[in-house]
Amino acid sequence: MPDRGRTLLGPALALVHTGRAPTRSALTAALDVTRATAGAVAAELAALGLVTVDPHPVGTGRGRPSHRLGITPEGPVVLAAQLHADGLSVALAGLGGDLGEPVHHPLPAATGPEPMLGAIAEAGAALVRGSRRRCLGAALALPNPVTEPEGAALAALHFGWPSGTPVAALFAQQLNAVDLGPRARHPLPTAVANDANLAALAEHRHGAGRDARHLLLVTSGHRGVGGALVVDGRLHTGSTGLALEVGHLTVDRCGRDCPCGNRGCLNVETDPQALLAAAGRTPTPGRPLLAEARALARTADHDPDARKAVDEVAKLLGIGLAGLANILNPDRIVLSGLHRDLLTAAPDHLRSVVADRSLWGRICQVRIVPAELEYAELVGAAELAWEPYLADPQLAAR
Structure with missing residues (x-):
């Protein structure tokens, strides 16, 4: 050729x-x-x-x-992995956003970086060994900021890891130390990134963000709030990978204390714990917070306490989105995780708060849409693992 x-x-x-x-x-x-x-x-x-x-x-x-x-249906795959506050998930993914059935595991008893990354490596290796398709790479989605290009985790608040933990190097070390079977590349290329960034990339390529020029994604997963911006098809990650920490935007100066040291951050005012607290509910021991909060949001039509909580948290979310819209001027906002359920439960209320508090008001109201992908973080991790081959497909033959 x-x-x-x-x-x-x-x-x-x-x-x-x-x-x-x-x-x-x-x-x-x-x-x-x-x-x-x-x-x-x-x-x-x-x-x-x-x-x-x-x-x-x-x-x-x-x-x-x-x-x-x-x-190609039987073409190569990559390993997508996600670490979150309530557990870890792994899946194999082909090209085209084709994600296999995810496998979910609880967190190991030891929550240091090595044991947790080792558990992910073992779970992922089991999938790779059990597949007949060649595995070309792996990527991990993390619920905390990740520096570029070093791949160090900062402010790993959920797990108490030391700030600056070299997650990229540790993930590569752990994954290539386990038996990946004969159909995996050796050594297996690996990558690590923030989960919200990866969710935004996935929604832009395969979900609700298709064709958006400036896409803002805001999400609340198992705990806290994340955000990401895709501009002209590329993630905006800032000078060192730490841009768009939208969770630490203040939406209530008299609100809850945030682990970052501030008060009333989006991070603690619109996450699952905040919604349950607004409804006067105590989290059920052993049940994931996200699942419980999403179930609560879905009862807003017939439960007065749930309705009050949804409206209260949706208002604070709207205040945050309006501030972000003023600064970033996106043409589309995608809401994922619990925020997707808040949009479904209070669509007019949430959109009106954004319109009333944004600089351009209702004249240039930004589109706010629900996320489409069920496992956007894993799909995004797959996108990250596929990046070298999308840049140079001939690498797949080596």
Whole structure:
């Protein structure tokens, strides 16, 4: 293949991966090349075992019939892992946002970095060994800031890890020390990033954020609040990976103490614990906070205490979103985790608070939509693991 075609392999794979080039004619138009060049690029991706080209062209409504493009069903996978306050999760993921069934485990008794990352490595290795598909990489989503490019965890408040723990290096060490089986690359490339950043990347490529130019994602998972910004398809992570810590935006100056040292942060005023407290509920021992809070939000239509709590927390969330909209001017806000349930339970209330308190008001009201992906953090971790191959698909053959 000429050099021109090789430089197009990455962009072409990214187009098929995100569903923007379902046919060869769509690939031709998106790459702005000739049909022959697009055909050669698709054939090369097929030879690498990444893409399928349907040999029977189909009509697209006008012009000549075109060949359908898809992801190879038995092609390679990556390992996606997530560590959160209530446990850990692992899954295998192919291209195209195709996430296998996640496997969830409780946290180990020892919560230091090495035991926890070791538990993730063991759980992930079991999936890799049990698969017939080749594993090309792994990535981990963490519920705390992660520096770039070092991959160090800062303010790991949920686990009490020392600030600056070299999670990227430890994750690579632990994962490559276990038996990954004969179908995994050795050593297996690894990466680590903040979970909200990865959720935003996943929603932008495969979920509610498709086609958004400036996408803001705000989420409350098992504890606390996270946020991320995608601008023109790329995550905005700041100079060292620490941008968009939206959870520490003050929304109530007389509110709860936050672990960061401030008071009334979005982080402690709109997370699962805050919703349960607003309804006068005590968390059930042994039950994940997120599941309990989501169940409470879904009863707002017939439970007065739940309705009061949802409206109260939705107002504070709206105040925070309005401030972020004033600063970032996104064209879409995606709400995930518990915040998705608050939007469902109080859509008009939440949107009106944002409109009333944002600089542009109702004239330029930003779209606020619920997240679409059930396991966005894991899908995002898979995206991170796939990044080297989306940049250079020929790496998959090595």
